[in-house]
Amino acid sequence: MPAQIAKKDLILRIAEIIIDELKLEDVTPDTFGPEIDLVDELGIDSMDLATVVLVLQDEYSMKFDEDDYPKLVNIRLIAEYILKKLESTS
Numbered sequence: 001m002p003a004q005i006a007k008k009d010l011i012l013r014i015a016e017i018i019i020d021e022l023k024l025e026d027v028t029p030d031t032f033g034p035e036i037d038l039v040d041e042l043g044i045d046s047m048d049l050a051t052v053v054l055v056l057q058d059e060y061s062m063k064f065d066e067d068d069y070p071k072l073v074n075i076r077l078i079a080e081y082i083l084k085k086l087e088s089t090s
Helices: 009-022 046-060 066-071 074-090
Strands: none
Touching: 009 046, 009 066, 009 074, 046 066, 046 074
8 A cells, every 4th residue: 555645546436436335216416415424414323334444444553432433424535535634543
């Protein structure tokens, strides 16, 4: 994994993971806006989020703090969270 991940690329990858893991139809990474509220607009529940987080943890070799889950309400915030975690471990 490159030391520096472009936020734009990370946002697209997170969108891909959410679409694949939650089997969302009629959505592509390019049309999945980074500001879409995952809970209010897509109906993602805590179990769905936990599934996505597990995949992201494996993909980026990092740990999400469970206390932070409620803050991860859209793709932009998830991307910023991952970037911040990766910076603090490098």
